[in-house]
Amino acid sequence: MTLFNSSRRRFLQTGVASAGLVSANLLFGAELRQDDSTPQTPKDIAGFDETQTNIDEARAWEPFTDRKIRVGIAGFGLCQFGAAFSFENHPNVEVVAVTDLIPERCAGLAKACRCEKTYPSLEEMLKDDSIEAVFLATDAASHAEHTLASLKAGKHVACAVPAVLGSLEDADRLFEAVKETGLTYMMFETSAYRDDAYATRQLYKAGVFGKMVYSEGEYNHYYGTPLPSFREWRTGLPPLFYPTHATGYYTCVTGHSFTEVSALGNRGIVPQYQAKNNRYQNPFGTEVALFRTSEGGMARMTVSRDTPGAGSESGRNRGQKGVYTDAFYTEIPEVEELAKTVDILKPGLPPGVDAGGHGGSHGYLTTEFIDALLRERKPLVDIATALNTTVCGIVAHQSALRDGETLKIPQYKF
Numbered sequence: 001m002t003l004f005n006s007s008r009r010r011f012l013q014t015g016v017a018s019a020g021l022v023s024a025n026l027l028f029g030a031e032l033r034q035d036d037s038t039p040q041t042p043k044d045i046a047g048f049d050e051t052q053t054n055i056d057e058a059r060a061w062e063p064f065t066d067r068k069i070r071v072g073i074a075g076f077g078l079c080q081f082g083a084a085f086s087f088e089n090h091p092n093v094e095v096v097a098v099t100d101l102i103p104e105r106c107a108g109l110a111k112a113c114r115c116e117k118t119y120p121s122l123e124e125m126l127k128d129d130s131i132e133a134v135f136l137a138t139d140a141a142s143h144a145e146h147t148l149a150s151l152k153a154g155k156h157v158a159c160a161v162p163a164v165l166g167s168l169e170d171a172d173r174l175f176e177a178v179k180e181t182g183l184t185y186m187m188f189e190t191s192a193y194r195d196d197a198y199a200t201r202q203l204y205k206a207g208v209f210g211k212m213v214y215s216e217g218e219y220n221h222y223y224g225t226p227l228p229s230f231r232e233w234r235t236g237l238p239p240l241f242y243p244t245h246a247t248g249y250y251t252c253v254t255g256h257s258f259t260e261v262s263a264l265g266n267r268g269i270v271p272q273y274q275a276k277n278n279r280y281q282n283p284f285g286t287e288v289a290l291f292r293t294s295e296g297g298m299a300r301m302t303v304s305r306d307t308p309g310a311g312s313e314s315g316r317n318r319g320q321k322g323v324y325t326d327a328f329y330t331e332i333p334e335v336e337e338l339a340k341t342v343d344i345l346k347p348g349l350p351p352g353v354d355a356g357g358h359g360g361s362h363g364y365l366t367t368e369f370i371d372a373l374l375r376e377r378k379p380l381v382d383i384a385t386a387l388n389t390t391v392c393g394i395v396a397h398q399s400a401l402r403d404g405e406t407l408k409i410p411q412y413k414f
Contacts, residue, residue, distance in 0.1 A: 051354075051357055053346065053361075054195050055346050055347070055349075056347055056348070059347035061349055061367075066092075067092060068091075068092055068094040069093050069373050071095050072128065072133075072134045072135075073099075074099050074135070075136065075137030076100045076105040076106065076108055078228055078229065083112035085135065085365060088112070088114050089352035090350055090367065092370050092374060093366075095114070096115070098115050099124070103120075106119075122136075126155065133156035133369075134156070135158045136160060137160050140165045140233060141165050142230075146159070151181045151185070156373055161187055162389075163386040166238070166280070168391060168410060171387050171394075172410075174387070179383075184372055184373055185379075186369045186372065186381050187385075187386035187389070189248045190358035190359065190362070190365070192380055194359035194361055195360070196326075197253055202342050202343065203342050206342045208330075210319050212295055212319050214299065216315055217300075217301045219245035219246040219303045219304075220303075220304045221311045222308045222311065223272065224306075233279075236272040236280055239285065239287040239397075240396045243301060243390065243396070246303055247392055248381075249301075249315025249317070257411055257412070258292065258294070258388070259294050260291070260408050261290065262399055263399040264288055265287045265397075265401070284400060285304070287400050288300065288301075289301045289302070291392065301396075313359070346360075349363045349364065353367060378414070382414060384412040387410075391410055395410075
């Protein structure tokens with residue numbers, strides 16, 4: 001029996017904020033490849049055009065304080081990500097400073113965020129004692145170092161995905177730094193606020209699924225030629241080093257983790273995904289991982305970079321009492337009645353905040369981070385969930401290199 005889906009009520013299309021993904025020097029700067037000085041526009045990058053989302057208009061956002069969090073933003077690189085999340089429009093935020101190593105990009109970020117103060121580097125911006133929190137829209141290869149530097153400077157951190165890039169040691173350092181400083185960290189994983197994942201999470205929290213028996217997630221994004229990136233970090237990147245748009249369909253839904261993995265990789269024909277042509281010595285363009293979950297269930301997660309065709313960031317979950325694919329299904333009458341009591345549509349956003357791209361997730365991520373700071377609570381994708389969503393892919397790639405050997409995955413609890 002089909003019970004309902006997340007488009008049951010009014011279907012809204014929101015305007016996309018200006019978009020992006022990364023920028024920075026090896027430690028503190030802006031992403032730039034020598035032959036690329038022009039950021040691409042949102043329409044050029046998969047996900048940024050996905051602005052349709054479902055909102056329960058009866059659940060309007062309600063302010064509870066007039067306090068403003070003073071935020072600094074770093075990064076206006078390839079995708080202009082620093083201005084893609086409506087920080088500048090949130091009524092409880094004041095964007096007090098921005099930075100990017102490339103002066104033209106720094107000026108563009110300042111204009112997009114309506115901010116007068118700029119700094120030539122993140123390192124300099126972190127010295128500004130007026131800043132309470134930073135949003136790191138920098139290159140993925142620098143996320144760990146940038147986060148550690150920001151925490152050391154006493155700043156709360158919101159960071160683009162992934163939390164770390166390929167390093168279990170960086171993951172442990174990051175986890176310990178958040179614990180030791182007591183500061184708030186949130187990873188901006190977009191799948192967490194896609195309509196289907198949000199609906200599944202609400203139903204799971206209400207006990208509608210029971211234990212998750214089997215989960216799936218896919219992130220398919222064809223890279224026939226490398227996208228420009230600082231020190232070519234994107235070129236030939238092991239697919240499961242960037243797993244979060246797939247793995248988030250389990251971790252960001254349930255709050256649980258993956259405990260062990262067996263994975264395989266495909267040695268494709270796209271040149272950048274041949275070991276001799278990339279800094280990672282990575283031979284795979286597609287990787288598929290089979291995980292055991294901390295609930296005792298199973299999950300299959302796929303990241304594909306070398307299969308042309310329609311891209312996707314999607315997932316499904318099957319529980320003991322029901323399943324969510326394109327809608328929620330159950331054959332148990334009492335579960336159906338319980339599910340009917342759950343509001344599976346996202347609530348309204350603060351005035352001026354766009355839902356944005358990646359399935360209308362951008363504005364919700366910002367709102368969650370700011371609300372967590374104001375209420376002094378853990379955000380949805382806190383440091384433990386961020387690392388449990390990221391590190392599983394690092395270990396999965398090692399399994400693929402070993403032809404599917406089953407490997408244990410480090411666990412993070414906070």
